[in-house]
Amino acid sequence: MKAVVLHGARDLRVEEREARAPGAGEVLVRVARGGICGSDLHYFQDGGFGSIRVREPMILGHEVAGHIEALGEGVEDLKVGDLVAVNPSRPDWEDPYAREGMPQHSEGMRFYGSAMAFPHIQGAFRERLVARAEQCVIADGLTPAEAAMAEPLSVVLHALRQAGDINGSRVMVTGCGPIGALTVLAARRAGAAEIVVTDISAAALERAKSCGADRTIDVSGGPEAVHEFTAHKGYFHAGFECSGAPAAIASLIACIRPRGTIVQIGHGGDVPVPISTIVAKEITLRGSHRFHFEFPIAVEMMRKRLIDVAPLVTQVFKLAEATEAFEVAGDRSRSMKVQLDFGD
Numbered sequence: 001m002k003a004v005v006l007h008g009a010r011d012l013r014v015e016e017r018e019a020r021a022p023g024a025g026e027v028l029v030r031v032a033r034g035g036i037c038g039s040d041l042h043y044f045q046d047g048g049f050g051s052i053r054v055r056e057p058m059i060l061g062h063e064v065a066g067h068i069e070a071l072g073e074g075v076e077d078l079k080v081g082d083l084v085a086v087n088p089s090r091p092d093w094e095d096p097y098a099r100e101g102m103p104q105h106s107e108g109m110r111f112y113g114s115a116m117a118f119p120h121i122q123g124a125f126r127e128r129l130v131a132r133a134e135q136c137v138i139a140d141g142l143t144p145a146e147a148a149m150a151e152p153l154s155v156v157l158h159a160l161r162q163a164g165d166i167n168g169s170r171v172m173v174t175g176c177g178p179i180g181a182l183t184v185l186a187a188r189r190a191g192a193a194e195i196v197v198t199d200i201s202a203a204a205l206e207r208a209k210s211c212g213a214d215r216t217i218d219v220s221g222g223p224e225a226v227h228e229f230t231a232h233k234g235y236f237h238a239g240f241e242c243s244g245a246p247a248a249i250a251s252l253i254a255c256i257r258p259r260g261t262i263v264q265i266g267h268g269g270d271v272p273v274p275i276s277t278i279v280a281k282e283i284t285l286r287g288s289h290r291f292h293f294e295f296p297i298a299v300e301m302m303r304k305r306l307i308d309v310a311p312l313v314t315q316v317f318k319l320a321e322a323t324e325a326f327e328v329a330g331d332r333s334r335s336m337k338v339q340l341d342f343g344d
Helices: 038-046 150-163 180-191 204-213 221-231 246-255 275-280 296-302 317-327
Strands: 002-008 011-016 024-033 065-069 083-086 127-132 136-138 170-174 193-199 215-218 236-241 256-264 284-287 313-318 337-341
Touching: 002 317, 011 317, 024 083, 038 317, 065 127, 065 150, 083 296, 136 296, 150 180, 150 236, 150 256, 150 284, 150 296, 170 246, 180 193, 180 204, 180 236, 193 204, 193 221, 204 215, 204 246, 215 221, 221 246, 221 256, 236 246, 246 275, 275 296, 313 317, 317 337
Parallel strands: 170 193, 170 236, 193 215, 236 256, 256 284, 313 337
Antiparallel strands: 002 011, 024 065, 024 127, 024 337, 065 083, 083 136
């Protein structure tokens, strides 16, 4: 089978890899679509992020959907031909954190396409993928392109859970790539009364409008663009920081009213944070790391058409065009979510 393999920064190759038969409790998935995530881009563009570096060839990808091709022994709830969204989260269920209901923090986590461990955890951008049956959520009624969006939507649903009840709240979203756009969609579904989005990209702000943002603000000229929201100690009840940019984090903290909540989703390394302002305004600052239990909820929300992810998929490339796909995905003026077509 063919797979998308990273050997180092900007050294991406489509190579042959061995495919194996599914074992007990496993299934073989014929991958149909795979979405390129921000972490995939970090690996491609820089060979990693922060202290996490690619030290051996690694198959990329963790946003995938496909059709069941074969069943391992003991699998009863799935059948050959089913379209499934594949949850890339594979925790160690014997780990104390997993047993406490926090599987995404399992120290034995094997999340597809991650260089955090060595040997690296190989990813899902391959024509055939053996997965645990429990990872596969039936996605009947969706297209493979939509089903492959279950992973980023799960990230956002977990972040909203971190924020608590936002029904009737004024919400700011900083950074409107795929995660920011999905945050707008999910926050509106959760009952946010007002949603304001900031970004430095005109294309991203246009996408935010189409997703239902009440107002978009270009902050490429500096924090003065959101100065009106800093009066009287802040305006927004909740904020979702999706960029990881130091300037965005600082401006969001300035715009949050006392006892508001900020959920940090985006990250690209450690950044300075104005702790004195957080203390003075009694702001709750919460991190949001991946997801787990939200994955089947994301699939069900898409199946019920509660959230429409289809417009966010802006370009699709064949597997042989993987390098071009990654180049386009890295150009925010040209793309939102780029997917690889492995063949439906």
